[in-house]
Amino acid sequence: MSALFPFPHWNRSKGSIISAPKTPWAISLGLYLIPMKRLQFSVTINASPEIVYDQLTDPKAFAQWSVVFDPNSHLEGSWEKGSLVRFLTFNTAGELCGLLSNVRENIPNRKIHLDHMGVLEKGVEIFQGPEVEQLKGASEIYHIIPQGKQTRLAIESDAIMDLESYLIETWPLALEKLKEQCEKLNS
Numbered sequence: 737m738s739a740l741f742p743f744p745h746w747n748r749s750k751g752s753i754i755s756a757p758k759t760p761w762a763i764s765l766g767l768y769l770i771p772m773k774r775l776q777f778s779v780t781i782n783a784s785p786e787i788v789y790d791q792l793t794d795p796k797a798f799a800q801w802s803v804v805f806d807p808n809s810h811l812e813g814s815w816e817k818g819s820l821v822r823f824l825t826f827n828t829a830g831e832l833c834g835l836l837s838n839v840r841e842n843i844p845n846r847k848i849h850l851d852h853m854g855v856l857e858k859g860v861e862i863f864q865g866p867e868v869e870q871l872k873g874a875s876e877i878y879h880i881i882p883q884g885k886q887t888r889l890a891i892e893s894d895a896i897m898d899l900e901s902y903l904i905e906t907w908p909l910a911l912e913k914l915k916e917q918c919e920k921l922n923s
Contacts, residue, residue, distance in 0.1 A: 772874060775903055778890040779911040783922035785845040785880045788887045791918050792848065792878060801914040804906055815842050822856060831858045837876070848878040852894075870896050889914070 781788055791797040793815050802809040806825045813821040817839055824834035834856045841849040852874040854863035862868055874894040881888040889911065895903050 772894045775893050775895050777907040781887045781915045781918045783918040785882050785887045787918050789845045804909040850876045
């Protein structure tokens with residue numbers, strides 16, 4: 737299983753996913769153009785921005801709504817600016833793996849901006865090398881927008897190559913689950 741795609745749903749068995757245009761100069765330098773597409777998703781939630789923010793960032797709450805990405809999905813780390821957040825699961829061999837993201841910006845109840853920096857493979861954090869080249873420049877941004885008694889949560893998520901269809905299918909399910917959690921707390 738690829739280090740970049742530690743989640744069972746992301747298992748890519750067709751070899752390297754680096755299939756971008758390979759010009760002679762790029763090959764000789766080991767440079768590959770990794771296409772990414774910025775995807776956008778949103779949901780309106782009948783809850784305050786504070787409830788939405790708490791459900792996004794609380795590890796127990798995260799594990800509940802992110803189950804649609806992976807049944808063992810959970811997070812570790814701090815949401816403080818400059819900190820590392822680990823989005824984790826277990827691979828098919830039962831080893832801890834996941835995505836490592838730097839908190840570029842965290843404005844509580846308003847915005848979280850994450851830069852994907854590395855992967856965790858077999859319990860080892862990897863920030864350089866072929867396993868993480870595909871992550872360079874990828875980010876995820878959560879906009880928490882108050883709208884009267886409701887909150888609009890807008891997500892910008894960079895899709896790396898063949899993850900686009902997976903994210904287009906899965907993010908709306910995750911947002912619906914998050915919405916249910918938030919609205920339960922608001923009732």
